Amino acid sequence: MSRGTIRIDVDHCKGCTLCVSACPQEVIVINSEQVNGHGYHPAQLKEEEKHCTGCGICALFCPDACISVYREPMLHPAKEVGVWHGN
Amino acid sequence: MARQLMKGNVAIAEAALRAGLEAYFGYPITPQTELLEYLAQRMPELGRVFLQAESEIAAINMVYGAACAGARTMTSSSGPGMSLMQEGLSYIAGSDIPAVVVDVMRGGPGLGNIQPSQSDYFQVTRSAGHGDYHPIVLAPGSVQEAVDLTVLAFDLADHYRHLVILAADGLIGQMMEPCELPPMRPLPSSKPDYALTGAKDRPARRIASLYLKPEDGEAHNRKIQARLAQIRESEQRSVEHFTEDADFLVIGYGSAGRIAYSAVEAARAQGLRAGLFRPISLYPFPDIRLSQLLAQVEGCLVVEMNAGQMLEDVRLAAGHDLPVAFYGRMGGMVPTTEDVLSALKSAYSEFVAESAPVVGKVKG
Amino acid sequence: MSPIPMVPPAMEPVYQHPLALADVHTTYCPGCTHGIAHRLIAEAIDELGLRERAILVAPVGCAVFSYEYFNMDGCEAPHGRAPAMATGIKRCQPDQIVMTYQGDGDLASIGIGEAIHAASRAEPITIIFVNNAIYGMTGGQMAPTTLAGQKTTSSPAGRAIPIPGQPLHISELLAGLPGSAYVVRRSLHDAANIRKAKKAIVTALKVQMAGLGFSLVELLSSCPTNWGMTPPQALDWIKTNMLPIYPVGDYKIVEAAKQL
Numbered sequence: 001m002s003r004g005t006i007r008i009d010v011d012h013c014k015g016c017t018l019c020v021s022a023c024p025q026e027v028i029v030i031n032s033e034q035v036n037g038h039g040y041h042p043a044q045l046k047e048e049e050k051h052c053t054g055c056g057i058c059a060l061f062c063p064d065a066c067i068s069v070y071r072e073p074m075l076h077p078a079k080e081v082g083v084w085h086g087n
Numbered sequence: 088m089a090r091q092l093m094k095g096n097v098a099i100a101e102a103a104l105r106a107g108l109e110a111y112f113g114y115p116i117t118p119q120t121e122l123l124e125y126l127a128q129r130m131p132e133l134g135r136v137f138l139q140a141e142s143e144i145a146a147i148n149m150v151y152g153a154a155c156a157g158a159r160t161m162t163s164s165s166g167p168g169m170s171l172m173q174e175g176l177s178y179i180a181g182s183d184i185p186a187v188v189v190d191v192m193r194g195g196p197g198l199g200n201i202q203p204s205q206s207d208y209f210q211v212t213r214s215a216g217h218g219d220y221h222p223i224v225l226a227p228g229s230v231q232e233a234v235d236l237t238v239l240a241f242d243l244a245d246h247y248r249h250l251v252i253l254a255a256d257g258l259i260g261q262m263m264e265p266c267e268l269p270p271m272r273p274l275p276s277s278k279p280d281y282a283l284t285g286a287k288d289r290p291a292r293r294i295a296s297l298y299l300k301p302e303d304g305e306a307h308n309r310k311i312q313a314r315l316a317q318i319r320e321s322e323q324r325s326v327e328h329f330t331e332d333a334d335f336l337v338i339g340y341g342s343a344g345r346i347a348y349s350a351v352e353a354a355r356a357q358g359l360r361a362g363l364f365r366p367i368s369l370y371p372f373p374d375i376r377l378s379q380l381l382a383q384v385e386g387c388l389v390v391e392m393n394a395g396q397m398l399e400d401v402r403l404a405a406g407h408d409l410p411v412a413f414y415g416r417m418g419g420m421v422p423t424t425e426d427v428l429s430a431l432k433s434a435y436s437e438f439v440a441e442s443a444p445v446v447g448k449v450k451g
Numbered sequence: 452m453s454p455i456p457m458v459p460p461a462m463e464p465v466y467q468h469p470l471a472l473a474d475v476h477t478t479y480c481p482g483c484t485h486g487i488a489h490r491l492i493a494e495a496i497d498e499l500g501l502r503e504r505a506i507l508v509a510p511v512g513c514a515v516f517s518y519e520y521f522n523m524d525g526c527e528a529p530h531g532r533a534p535a536m537a538t539g540i541k542r543c544q545p546d547q548i549v550m551t552y553q554g555d556g557d558l559a560s561i562g563i564g565e566a567i568h569a570a571s572r573a574e575p576i577t578i579i580f581v582n583n584a585i586y587g588m589t590g591g592q593m594a595p596t597t598l599a600g601q602k603t604t605s606s607p608a609g610r611a612i613p614i615p616g617q618p619l620h621i622s623e624l625l626a627g628l629p630g631s632a633y634v635v636r637r638s639l640h641d642a643a644n645i646r647k648a649k650k651a652i653v654t655a656l657k658v659q660m661a662g663l664g665f666s667l668v669e670l671l672s673s674c675p676t677n678w679g680m681t682p683p684q685a686l687d688w689i690k691t692n693m694l695p696i697y698p699v700g701d702y703k704i705v706e707a708a709k710q711l
Contacts, residue, residue: 110542110543136542136543138538140535140568141568144532145532145565148528148535149535149538149539150539151528151532151536152508152535152537152538152539152541152543155539155540156506156540157543160539175532182526283506283526284524285504285523286502286522287503288503291521291522291524293524294525295526295527
């Protein structure tokens with residue numbers, strides 16, 4: 001399984017949990033200890049990120065485009081996930 | 088330029104074209120429709136935008152869009168259409184962008200009729216729909232003035248980035264008179280700096296009349312009020328006749344002012360020292376010049392084709408020490424010279440102290 | 452955006468914040484699919500390279516600020532009048548790409564006249580029509596698209612068909628007009644449908660670019676706040692309740708648009 005990771009812009013995250021429930025690997029949680037500038041508990045990647053595959057489904061669901069997705073380059077190019085680099 | 092015999096509506100349309108009208112959106116409504124019909128023919132000939140909208144509401148919002156795109160744009164209608172367009176007018180007002188609207192007024196309220204009237208005076212001078220705002224309002228008294236004021240309307244709109252309304256009436260729109268047309272102006276080569284043309288090599292531009300924070304809302308309103316103060320100071324326009332030695336003043340604009348002119352002429356012939364003051368700008372109301380004239384006379388008569396609307400502005404200018412009489416016809420009725428003359432004579436005899444002997448006192 | 456913490460060097464970016472989407476905090480409620488719709492539009496604009504040619508006309512409703520949420524020229528129309536405003540903009544600048552973004556209160560209720568006539572005129576604009584079966588901004592009133600029996604603040608006992616009318620099917624309605632070149636309904640309730648919605652938005656913009664006529668993409672959307680649900684529950688509600696009433700599908704695609 002190729003390794004991937006995500007980065008969440010905690011300032012803009014509204015803690016809506018769509019990414020949490022959409023993640024097939026269930027590696028995203030709401031960080032209830034942290035509160036961002038708008039008063040929301042932002043989402044964050046669970047500590048052991050090794051299960052994130054970089055599939056990008058979380059980014060697909062994010063209404064605030066807070067999630068950037070990264071993936072280790074695979075030997076064969078990944079199937080078009082439909083979530084492409086913005087430009 | 089040769090003078091041509093033209094119908095008011097058509098003359099206004101051609102004047103608008105020559106003033107650089109790039110996009111017209113309208114809707115049929117008597118007594119204005121010839122303006123739309125003429126542009127339906129001419130605009131495509133010149134490769135410009137013409138569209139008959141599905142309603143006046145759609146038309147004014149198409150105008151709003153075209154104005155956002157930086158085009159010289161216009162619509163035209165009559166009372167009922169103006170009522171439908173109020174929200175759109177208010178959005179244009181709230182966005183500080185220019186547009187020209189022609190109101191060929193007709194009998195009201197309600198469906199009213201298609202006869203000429205001036206009963207939209209409050210609607211066009213007091214605001215542009217909801218909110219604190221006054222469009223600039225110009226009132227032609229002839230087809231030639233309609234032509235000249237149409238060109239002026241576009242220039243004032245662009246200069247102040249303000250809404251300008253040409254307040255004609257069914258008479259002005261429907262009658263034919265010789266007039267001289269201005270030369271054809273080339274269309275502007277560049278767009279104004281606010282125009283939404285696509286954020287190429289520049290930051291994105293936004294046009295909206297939305298100010299969520301009241302502080303921003305008030306700041307924006309202050310800007311509009313400052314502009315209105317400047318407009319009141321420098322854009323007052325009027326015409327006057329026989330005022331040098333007048334001790335009585337007749338005040339009327341548009342067709343009513345024109346009819347009043349004949350009445351004043353007849354009164355002069357009967358030895359009454361009456362003068363005529365005919366506002367051209369209804370907003371800004373020409374109170375500077377009017378106040379000067381009112382200081383010279385002992386009374387005045389306001390003549391309108393409504394129940395007395397400009398009357399209030401005259402009262403504001405006259406203060407409480409000068410008697411103000413009123414003669415008005417409503418619902419599409421047009422006053423005759425005789426009607427106005429008899430009202431003039433009765434007011435004159437009442438207000439002017441040692442008035443000249445008046446043959447046959449006629450109670451108005 | 453706060454600085455993104457270091458990413459292991461081996462990793463390559465697969466997805467990042469679209470250029471056409473402004474980097475601002477939006478007024479949408481947490482989990483509102485307006486946000487997803489905005490993101491898809493921005494991705495489509497980026498992919499087609501339209502950011503510098505596009506002009507967005509915002510509605511009155513939750514999306515009233517949408518003209519500030521894109522790095523594109525934008526303006527805001529009176530309630531329901533965006534298609535007319537877009538017509539004015541497009542007719543003066545036929546080469547530019549003009550879009551409206553409207554909710555169901557804005558388009559299906561007060562503005563249905565403008566939408567029908569824009570389509571009837573084959574106005575080459577693209578309408579993104581967000582159907583969440585409720586008036587969001589004003590706090591959850593019944594809309595023409597509200598479902599039978601659905602409780603809202605102005606149908607407290609549930610929408611009692613037919614008294615306040617039947618749910619209005621905008622895509623089917625506009626698809627019947629000859630001027631419509633591309634009218635489809637999509638949904639934002641799951642990953643597969645979101646991807647299809649993205650493709651539909653790209654195609655609709657291509658239809659406009661090719662000058663084939665009027666294009667509209669209806670997006671079934673959620674309103675967690677006024678439906679009284681969590682964001683994930685709201686997406687399920689779309690699937691179980693809205694989908695049967697508003698089937699997703701292609702309602703009008705002219706031949707020439709099929710190759711786009």
